[in-house]
Amino acid sequence: MANATSYDPPGWAGKASPGLHLDVLKDGKLIQKLMVDEKKYYLFGRNPQLTDFCIDHGSCSRVHAALVWHKHLERSFLIDLGSTHGTFIGNFRIERNKPTPLP
Numbered sequence: 001m002a003n004a005t006s007y008d009p010p011g012w013a014g015k016a017s018p019g020l021h022l023d024v025l026k027d028g029k030l031i032q033k034l035m036v037d038e039k040k041y042y043l044f045g046r047n048p049q050l051t052d053f054c055i056d057h058g059s060c061s062r063v064h065a066a067l068v069w070h071k072h073l074e075r076s077f078l079i080d081l082g083s084t085h086g087t088f089i090g091n092f093r094i095e096r097n098k099p100t101p102l103p
Contacts (some may be wrong), residue, residue, distance in 0.1 A: 007066060007081065010099065013040040014071025022067075036076070041068040043081075059085040068099065076102045 016037045024032040034053060036042050045064040048054040055064065061083040068077050077099040080087035087094050094100040 007041070007043060007063070009041045009066070009068055012070050012072055013068045015040055016069040016076070017074075020069070020076075036067060036069075041066050045081075061085070070099075070101075073101075078102055 018037050020035070020037040022034040022036055023030055024034060039052075042052040043050065043063055043066050044053045044055055044060075045051040045062050046055060046057070046060045047062040050063050061081070063081055064083045065081055065087045066079045068079060069075075070077055078087060078089060078094060079099050080094050080096045082096050089100065089102065
């Protein structure tokens with residue numbers, strides 16, 4: 001878990017409340033909880049040296065997306081970091097480099 005990339009989080013980024021997590025589901029069953037409550041942002045991608053959470057899939061870029069907590073709105077935003085194949089929330093493709101609130 002490094003953050004040796006040049007990602008610079010927005011000024012509104014802040015540390016989330018203790019206990020914030022993402023549920024990882026497979027076939028509708030919970031298989032893992034990813035804790036996302038210790039830092040202002042978390043990076044997702046294929047490169048384990050540059051990301052907090054490694055996703056081993058060919059459609060995923062080395063540093064694909066950032067999950068950022070908005071300290072004023074108290075909610076998470078997903079940011080596509082210029083990935084080749086895009087970042088989706090459900091079936092909705094989010095715009096590159098535009099913070100998109102998670103439902």
